[in-house]
Amino acid sequence: MPVAAPTIGDLRRDAQRRLPRLAFDFVDGGADDEVTLRDNVAAFDRVRLAPRVLRDVARRDQTLELFGRELSLPVLIAPTGMARVAGRGGDVAGVRAAGRAGTAFTLSTMSNDALEAVAPHTTAPLWLQLYLWPRREVVTGLLDRARRAGVHALMVTVDVPVIGRRVRDVRNGFTVPLALRPRVAADVLRHPRWLRSMYPPPTFGNLVAEGVRTPGEALAHAELVTQLLAHPAATWADLRWVREQWEGPLLIKGVLTAADADEAIACGVDGIVVSNHGGRQLDGVPATLDALPAVVEAAAGRAEVLLDGGVRRGTDVVKALALGARAVLVGRPWLYGLAAGGEDGVVHALELLRSEVDRALALLGCTSLAGLDAAVLHHAVGGAAERPGAGAAW
Numbered sequence: 001m002p003v004a005a006p007t008i009g010d011l012r013r014d015a016q017r018r019l020p021r022l023a024f025d026f027v028d029g030g031a032d033d034e035v036t037l038r039d040n041v042a043a044f045d046r047v048r049l050a051p052r053v054l055r056d057v058a059r060r061d062q063t064l065e066l067f068g069r070e071l072s073l074p075v076l077i078a079p080t081g082m083a084r085v086a087g088r089g090g091d092v093a094g095v096r097a098a099g100r101a102g103t104a105f106t107l108s109t110m111s112n113d114a115l116e117a118v119a120p121h122t123t124a125p126l127w128l129q130l131y132l133w134p135r136r137e138v139v140t141g142l143l144d145r146a147r148r149a150g151v152h153a154l155m156v157t158v159d160v161p162v163i164g165r166r167v168r169d170v171r172n173g174f175t176v177p178l179a180l181r182p183r184v185a186a187d188v189l190r191h192p193r194w195l196r197s198m199y200p201p202p203t204f205g206n207l208v209a210e211g212v213r214t215p216g217e218a219l220a221h222a223e224l225v226t227q228l229l230a231h232p233a234a235t236w237a238d239l240r241w242v243r244e245q246w247e248g249p250l251l252i253k254g255v256l257t258a259a260d261a262d263e264a265i266a267c268g269v270d271g272i273v274v275s276n277h278g279g280r281q282l283d284g285v286p287a288t289l290d291a292l293p294a295v296v297e298a299a300a301g302r303a304e305v306l307l308d309g310g311v312r313r314g315t316d317v318v319k320a321l322a323l324g325a326r327a328v329l330v331g332r333p334w335l336y337g338l339a340a341g342g343e344d345g346v347v348h349a350l351e352l353l354r355s356e357v358d359r360a361l362a363l364l365g366c367t368s369l370a371g372l373d374a375a376v377l378h379h380a381v382g383g384a385a386e387r388p389g390a391g392a393a394w
């Protein structure tokens, strides 16, 4: 499906037009007052760039090597559960698009398509996101499946001891499976293509072994699913245990402080994703860009640092890399692309970001990602970029 949106913002508006409100809000919304959701985006706007001129930027390269595999751009796909709500192709469309763009796709544990259904479509690194579950046999079972499916890296999400309250979902009565209130039903009926795309109803492909395959079963096993998603008693010992089970690259996702970065590195992680779950968990935490410098400093080269949250422009990617991230991940942008145009829409989202990164490199006077450091940030007196560990109180 041809997609013409000139920016991720336009892609978001396309998605909004194509999806019923409850589906769009599930993707687009955040926790509570959505302060952190908005700040993730706004933080990028507070940072200014310092271009250098006359530096021969005729040839530019944004490839990078991450955990031994080459990626064609420093933007990866973040794990998002229930992707079918955004579009028919769901996770399979996402992994195919990531392959076409030459970047990694992270499959959520709570994906609709099973690992085994997604893996054959992979032509770039496939990563798997995992929650720290109380029942360890569930984890070891999934890790066995991950090995068989050729998963390259494991990403353990740690910012869901309980599930955040997404107020838009509460207002819309968004439940899985869909139980339509009259007000919502009218809106859904105005989107017959979306309604058709929800049949057959989405499943939780990775939880088959747990007897929770369909959202209907999930509702019947609500307590179990909550246990699978949120494990309030999890500790660093659980992460250390996962490290013992998984021989490949291991990342922790959901770190915002230097202290937690230190703990994670002591557990043997290879990578840290600075993330606030896209503003869907604790509202009022800092934007990820503001949290990034302290984590980069704490990691001190001992682990790769990645960032997600609010990346909507190539210049956002450049700013995150200049502040020390090796790469970024995008959550909502891939789902907007999926809603707007299926697999082609996801490719379009990634290609928009690629072309924006390329243009930003040229205009900054850089020919590769290695050139992106503090020197490309504008240090105005009293400006955001001047603050030591941007976002810190001063």
Ligand SMILES: Cc1cc2nc3c(=O)[nH]c(=O)nc-3n(C[C@H](O)[C@H](O)[C@H](O)COP(=O)(O)O)c2cc1C
Residues within 6 Å of the ligand: 026, 027, 028, 040, 078, 079, 080, 081, 082, 108, 109, 110, 129, 157, 253, 275, 276, 277, 278, 279, 280, 308, 309, 310, 311, 329, 330, 331, 332, 333
């Ligand atoms: C609809 C949706 C579902 C998500 N599901 C998961 C999930 O299952 N596991 C996870 O670790 N993060 C999940 N996330 C968070 C993303 O991985 C990522 O941290 C966030 O979307 C980044 O912010 P961005 O959307 O502004 O790019 C989800 C995000 C969205 C929008």
